[in-house]
Amino acid sequence: MTIHEAPAYPMARASGCPFDPPPKLRELQDEAPLVEVQIFGRPAWLVTRYAEQRKLLADPRLSADVTTSGYPSPTGTPPKSDGGVGIGFILMDDPEHARLRRMVTAPFMIKRVEAMRPGVQKIVDGLIDDLLAGPKPVDLMEAFALPVPSLVICQLLGVPYADHDFFQQNSKQLIKMTATQEQRATAHGNLAAYLDNLVGEKLDNPGDDLLSGLTERIKTGELTRQDAAGIGVLLLLAGHETTANMIALGTLALLEHPEQLAVLRETDDPKLVAGAVEELLRYLNITHNGRRRAVLEDIELDGQVLKAGDGVIFPNDIGNRDPEVFPDPDVLDLQRDARRHVAFGFGVHQCLGQPLARMELQVVYSTLYRRIPTLRRAAELDEIPFKHEGAVYGVHSLPVTW
């Protein structure tokens, strides 16, 4: 690969189009399925189309390990705390990835998540009661979008919700692309020490939660305490930031598309609601900075050779807007069949928490707008601060009233 003239990734969104991927990505998608870009001053492949994204993300010749030569990362090192706690299996390859992932798959399976639905409905109803009883305008992010998934993941993991300010702040810092290496290392170190301490407590006093379940595996020698804490960091982080942004950004997108909001407000068909969640996941694709991988062995595709040691980036946001797969891809249409989207990634790293995320979003989207039918923005669209600099896209705050 040559670096000359290759466009820099990530690209900027167009001003006034906060829900659409950067226009340059569409240009590159029209051009070719594989194009060269540069990132951190080095070349990398950008996989622009849906079919190629799925094909390569499912290919074991690609590595998700940041230490693999060529991985598009500023440092090439994974986060590691002084105590030796990492960030779970998201940056590992099989077979170690599969071994660790399978230790925490049970709580996320469909029937276990469905059993949590009434509890989540209760949480959502309670938070809406508080909203309606409180002052307005109110920041929907702070008062609703963040508490819902934070309360749920705390319950599931066995993390005290009272510590939410601490873990929300540190999580935000850890995934902020503009944070310095030191700032990110500090945030990760804080979360790692916190989870390590919790794991220690649960080793002595196990409860009926996911982290306690992991301590059983520490006792049998299947899992180190550091790996248990690393999995805790990953689940706590991934479990609240993402869903919170889908709730707030999804609400904003719906407020900007009143005819679509009406579809949700006027239905009590769970199938329609489930379909609407898939379309919002596709359309918003909040993990907007691309999946990152490195090539382990030469791969031939579409007349190109991806060489061992090359970096590869998968912008799922433009994959989900591929007109070959989704006709009129830039239209938000809650009644289209969007289930094939790649908003949760693809391949062995596809989101572990997706059943939980879907269920939470189904409960939220089917409840919030029906209980507050006059919900509206309390600020101009161009005054709303978007998370352009976050690994997860969304809004920093969303003032609403009714």
Place this chain on the structure above:
Amino acid sequence: MKIIVDQDRCVASGQCVTAAADVFDQRDEDGIVVLLTDTPPEDLAADVHQAAAVCPALAILVED
């Protein structure tokens, strides 16, 4: 229609259960796919093909 699943490849995403709950289930201990039937009735064909298409681990094979 005949279905084959590869439990070694499965990553317990639950996508197949969401697409076709009458055909796919998950093991209690680790959420890995199990087949409720490997020869489902034809009226489930669309759901089964949907399940195979969204399986992130390419662990579902459908022979028509």
